[in-house]
Amino acid sequence: MIPVGSPLDGKCPSGPIETRWERCKAELKLVNPANKRKYKVIVVGTGLAGASAAATLAELGYQVEAFCFQDSPRRAHSIAAQGGINAAKNYQNDGDSVWRLFYDTVKGGDFRARESNVHRLAECSRNIIDQCVAQGVPFAREYGGLLDNRSFGGAQVSRTFYARGQTGQQLLIGAYQALARMIGLGKVKMHPRTEMLDVVVVNGVARGIVVRDLISGKVSTHAADAVVLATGGYGPVFFLSTNAKGCNVTATWRAHKKGAYFANPCYTQIHPTCIPVSGDHQSKLTLMSESLRNDGRIWVPKTKGDTRSPDQIPEDERDYYLERRYPSYGNLAPRDIASRSAKYACDEGRGVGPGGLGVYLDFAEAIQRLGEATIRERYGNLFDMYERITGENPYAVPMRIYPAVHYTMGGLWVDYHLMSNLPGLFVLGEANFSDHGANRLGASALMQGLADGYFVIPYTIGHFFASTKQEKVSTDHPEFKKAEAEVTARIHRLLAINGKRTVDSFHKELGKLMWDKVGMARDRAGLQETLRRIPAIREEFWKNVFVPGSGAALNQALEKAGRVADFLEFAELLAADALHREESCGGHFRTEYQTEDGEAVRNDRDFCYVGAWEWSGDGKPAVLHKEALNYEFVHLATRSYK
Amino acid sequence: MSGHDHGHGHAPSHSASHAPMRVNLHIWRQSGPCDSGRMVAYPNVACSPDMSFLEMLDVLNERLQERGEEPIAFDSDCREGICGMCSLTVNGTPHGPRKGTTVCQLHMRSFNDGEEIFIEPWRAAAFPVQKDLVVDRGAFDRIIQAGGFVSVRTGGCPDGNAIPVPKEEADQAMDAAACIGCGACVAACPNAAAMLFVGAKISHLRHLPQGQAERKRRAQAMVDQMDQEGFGNCSNYLECEAVCPKEISVKVIAEMNRDYLSASLTREERKADAGGAG
Numbered sequence: 001m002i003p004v005g006s007p008l009d010g011k012c013p014s015g016p017i018e019t020r021w022e023r024c025k026a027e028l029k030l031v032n033p034a035n036k037r038k039y040k041v042i043v044v045g046t047g048l049a050g051a052s053a054a055a056t057l058a059e060l061g062y063q064v065e066a067f068c069f070q071d072s073p074r075r076a077h078s079i080a081a082q083g084g085i086n087a088a089k090n091y092q093n094d095g096d097s098v099w100r101l102f103y104d105t106v107k108g109g110d111f112r113a114r115e116s117n118v119h120r121l122a123e124c125s126r127n128i129i130d131q132c133v134a135q136g137v138p139f140a141r142e143y144g145g146l147l148d149n150r151s152f153g154g155a156q157v158s159r160t161f162y163a164r165g166q167t168g169q170q171l172l173i174g175a176y177q178a179l180a181r182m183i184g185l186g187k188v189k190m191h192p193r194t195e196m197l198d199v200v201v202v203n204g205v206a207r208g209i210v211v212r213d214l215i216s217g218k219v220s221t222h223a224a225d226a227v228v229l230a231t232g233g234y235g236p237v238f239f240l241s242t243n244a245k246g247c248n249v250t251a252t253w254r255a256h257k258k259g260a261y262f263a264n265p266c267y268t269q270i271h272p273t274c275i276p277v278s279g280d281h282q283s284k285l286t287l288m289s290e291s292l293r294n295d296g297r298i299w300v301p302k303t304k305g306d307t308r309s310p311d312q313i314p315e316d317e318r319d320y321y322l323e324r325r326y327p328s329y330g331n332l333a334p335r336d337i338a339s340r341s342a343k344y345a346c347d348e349g350r351g352v353g354p355g356g357l358g359v360y361l362d363f364a365e366a367i368q369r370l371g372e373a374t375i376r377e378r379y380g381n382l383f384d385m386y387e388r389i390t391g392e393n394p395y396a397v398p399m400r401i402y403p404a405v406h407y408t409m410g411g412l413w414v415d416y417h418l419m420s421n422l423p424g425l426f427v428l429g430e431a432n433f434s435d436h437g438a439n440r441l442g443a444s445a446l447m448q449g450l451a452d453g454y455f456v457i458p459y460t461i462g463h464f465f466a467s468t469k470q471e472k473v474s475t476d477h478p479e480f481k482k483a484e485a486e487v488t489a490r491i492h493r494l495l496a497i498n499g500k501r502t503v504d505s506f507h508k509e510l511g512k513l514m515w516d517k518v519g520m521a522r523d524r525a526g527l528q529e530t531l532r533r534i535p536a537i538r539e540e541f542w543k544n545v546f547v548p549g550s551g552a553a554l555n556q557a558l559e560k561a562g563r564v565a566d567f568l569e570f571a572e573l574l575a576a577d578a579l580h581r582e583e584s585c586g587g588h589f590r591t592e593y594q595t596e597d598g599e600a601v602r603n604d605r606d607f608c609y610v611g612a613w614e615w616s617g618d619g620k621p622a623v624l625h626k627e628a629l630n631y632e633f634v635h636l637a638t639r640s641y642k
Numbered sequence: 643m644s645g646h647d648h649g650h651g652h653a654p655s656h657s658a659s660h661a662p663m664r665v666n667l668h669i670w671r672q673s674g675p676c677d678s679g680r681m682v683a684y685p686n687v688a689c690s691p692d693m694s695f696l697e698m699l700d701v702l703n704e705r706l707q708e709r710g711e712e713p714i715a716f717d718s719d720c721r722e723g724i725c726g727m728c729s730l731t732v733n734g735t736p737h738g739p740r741k742g743t744t745v746c747q748l749h750m751r752s753f754n755d756g757e758e759i760f761i762e763p764w765r766a767a768a769f770p771v772q773k774d775l776v777v778d779r780g781a782f783d784r785i786i787q788a789g790g791f792v793s794v795r796t797g798g799c800p801d802g803n804a805i806p807v808p809k810e811e812a813d814q815a816m817d818a819a820a821c822i823g824c825g826a827c828v829a830a831c832p833n834a835a836a837m838l839f840v841g842a843k844i845s846h847l848r849h850l851p852q853g854q855a856e857r858k859r860r861a862q863a864m865v866d867q868m869d870q871e872g873f874g875n876c877s878n879y880l881e882c883e884a885v886c887p888k889e890i891s892v893k894v895i896a897e898m899n900r901d902y903l904s905a906s907l908t909r910e911e912r913k914a915d916a917g918g919a920g
Contacts, residue, residue: 070727071779072780073783074726077719077720130802133852136815138819141807145809164820166820168724170819178791180786181793184788244719244725245721279690281698281701283694283696284722388740454796455796502707505704548712553773554773
């Protein structure tokens with residue numbers, strides 16, 4: 001039996017959805033401009049959410065210290081987002097509105113997101129574009145000089161703004177430059193190549209962090225009046241994902257173990273258009289932007305085991321399965337549906353390429369219709385990237401694609417103010433759980449990261465300071481000393497094991513188990529097996545891992561070991577959450593809960609809630625806290641993209 | 643998009659098989675900033691032509707650790723050519739032999755079976771080696787902090803379509819903004835100049851109306867910081883453009899010089915004590 005704790009309240013405003021955020025802002029308490037400099041905020045992570053938050057909080061006058069594990073804040077993985085950012089500008093005059101973006105996002109999230117948060121996100125989307133243009137983000141433009149848009153999965157309007165195939169890079173550089181300006185002015189103290197290894201809690205409030213300087217190895221503590229985590233998702237729990245090598249769950253998992261609830265960890269997004277695996281050496285997977293589905297047609301041969309080269313397969317022997325099954329959305333069906341459909345085609349033996357784990361994404365018709373120059377203009381860098389990795393020319397032969405883990409909708413639980421249940425701990429961007437429900441629509445991650453950092457936290461953190469009386473603490477406080485000693489002891493323990501297996505070998509073993517049993521399709525037996533096997537892997541890790549070198553210098557094996565140790569704990573919670581959620585919704589697909597033709601069956605009667613888990617100690621089952629989800633404006637319905 | 647016609651002339655032969663291959667590696671090992679460092683040979687390293695260059699190093703590192711040795715430290719993160727973290731000099735060329743390609747996107751099919759491969763860190767006084775193949779590129783961040791931005795605060799910005807930007811200008815801004823800040827331009831330059839990097843940022847912002855207000859002070863502040871960091875000067879070797887994984891054109895250096903020169907003529911406008919252009 002799962003221990004169930006007290007229900008959670010997201011503290012969302014009530015009343016008309018259109019005015020909730022306005023009314024919330026009107027009611028928030030303010031901090032006098034002269035007093036802002038008395039408050040210090042720690043921001044961990046410098047992707048879109050962290051960089052935008054750090055820059056904006058510093059502009060307001062707060063003291064800010066920012067931390068990232070990369071060598072520069074410009075390198076966070078937001079940079080790899082290719083396709084675009086949604087905004088309800090209706091520049092195309094195609095009937096878009098805040099309401100429609102809100103509606104699409106709630107529906108796309110398969111009715112597992114909070115309506116209030118999503119509406120706020122849709123409202124902020126318009127400010128984001130204005131902000132980024134003012135910063136000098138070079139968005140794509142039409143010949144008349146106005147901003148261009150493209151369409152994206154899960155929407156029937158064109159609301160996606162883009163900068164060639166490098167939208168994430170350009171938005172991140174915009175936020176990075178805003179942050180750099182504040183660093184140059186001395187308003188932000190930046191700590192690159194510094195990894196957060198624990199949160200420090202004093203009298204029930206998050207008051208600081210423990211970090212390790214990755215160059216010198218020195219462990220130190222930092223105190224503040226609030227801690228903001230913007231540390232991204234946990235995709236690499238599957239080892240192979242489209243995430244950067246450094247992406248990890250350590251910051252959020254450490255916060256979880258200090259009391260922050262982890263919500264919906266089973267909601268993981270598998271992106272349909274990635275380059276297939278080429279061998280055991282594979283270190284990561286590369287995503288090809290979903291925008292390719294605007295012009296590319298997805299197909300597999302109609303017959304099993306058809307090994308003819310694609311140009312030898314006549315039109316009537318091809319199955320354009322998305323166009324066939326989802327005629328109104330076709331190749332632009334949402335990510336979860338597109339991914340699962342590819343898996344089914346391959347499971348049926350109709351997959352293409354080495355190992356049969358691939359489907360075609362074919363541009364032949366688009367090239368014929370629009371010309372190669374237009375396709376090159378739209379997707380040139382993506383085609384180049386594909387060619388570099390596979391050695392095949394996608395202008396001449398169809399791309400081969402296969403789904404891969406890409407984004408994690410779950411994360412630390414936060415209320416409407418983006419504060420976790422642990423007071424003083426705010427969580428932004430992919431690291432929180434709040435806005436995408438069980439499935440995120442394309443071009444919405446950039447929107448959420450920037451909305452949280454530029455337009456939400458600057459208001460809500462002030463309210464926290466103004467309404468909470470706190471004593472100043474310094475790093476001399478015993479809780480800081482204790483947390484630092486624990487972190488140091490753990491590092492020594494990892495270095496002292498001196499076993500026979502490498503860190504990566506454990507990470508790969510865990511990742512394979514998670515992908516096979518907790519990936520695109522899950523079932524009870526597989527999840528129970530996973531829950532039995534993870535503790536055994538973890539036990540062996542702590543007995544037999546080999547971490548060479550010293551803790552007092554740059555030691556990449558040690559960095560990885562700490563992250564893998566945390567994945568080995570977190571994976572168990574992910575699987576337990578997937579086992580408890582007896583329904584299929586969005587990125588969580590349980591094979592027991594599907595219709596005869598393979599569509600997901602949601603169970604709104606029993607599972608229309610956020611599942612937020614409380615850590616209750618080693619070897620003890622996590623306690624489930626439920627936050628009921630109420631759909632007052634978008635009525636619960638079965639998603640249909642047919 | 644001129645100068646960005648990504649032809650396929652550099653593609654390796656597609657008839658190349660997936661057969662395993664072996665390479666003889668010579669890798670720079672340096673235990674820390676104070677160590678003088680040396681090349682160490684790793685002969686007969688097995689790999690597959692479908693591996694990326696960094697995956698080949700991952701596999702070597704696994705073998706080293708299985709023998710109880712310390713792995714080779716090198717930087718990488720996104721491994722899809724956009725974060726700018728990877729930074730290896732391969733056979734004397736930053737990012738290796740393939741044009742317009744970061745070393746994380748370079749694949750072993752670009753090498754021959756039995757080839758000798760020399761792997762070194764970026765070499766520049768302003769990028770000190772931290773360990774093995776890892777260098778400190780903090781100087782680049784400090785140059786951006788000096789003026790590589792538009793000074794707008796969050797909120798209160800005009801509508802995104804308030805100022806039309808001609809597509810040609812927006813495209814030129816994007817060509818320059820594609821810079822990933824990897825530092826290959828510095829590593830390739832005989833003078834260890836950072837002008838392609840600095841020029842790219844200046845060019846990005848000077849082609850947009852939003853960048854006009856601070857155009858002169860930006861050039862002045864960034865170039866001053868670049869000089870302070872110990873980067874060299876440009877003497878038109880054009881090695882930077884040749885190795886740039888984003889194929890940024892040296893025309894950005896001309897644009898930087900133009901803005902810097904015109905700023906110098908009105909230098910008295912600058913406050914002597916300005917720590918940045920903000």
